[in-house]
Amino acid sequence: MDPIIAIVLIVVALAAGVGVGYALFYKKGVEAGVEKRKRDAEAIVGSAEQQAERIVEDAEKDADNKKKSALIEAKDEIHKLRTEADKEIKDRRAELSRQERR
Helix, strand or coil, rough: CHHHHHHHHHHHHHHHHHHHHHHHHHHHHHHHHHHHHHHHHHHHHHHHHHHHHHHHHHHHHHHHHHHHHHHHHHHHHHHHHHHHHHHHHHHHHHHHHHHHHH
16 A cells, blocks of 8 residues: 555545534533532522522511511500500599598
8 A cells, every 4th residue: 555545544534523523422411511500509499498498488588577576566555545544434433432531
C-alpha cells in the first residue's frame, strides 16, 4: 500500500474516531448537564417548600398569639365593665335607700 494512502486512511480514521468520540461525549455531557440542572432545580424547589411551610407555621403561631391576646383583652374589658356595672348598681341602691329614708 502506498504510504500516502495509508497516512490519509489513518487521518480519516482518526477524524472519524474523533467525530464519533465527540458526539458520544457531547451527548453524555449534555445529559449530565441536564441532570445537574434538574437536581439543582429540585433542591431549590425543596428549599422553597420548606421556607413556605416555615412561613405558614409562623403565621399560624402569630395568629394564635393575636387571638389569645384579643381574648385576654376582651376578658379584661368584660371584667372592667362588670365592675363598673356592679358599682353603678350599688350606687343606685344606696341612692334609693336614701330616698326611701327621707
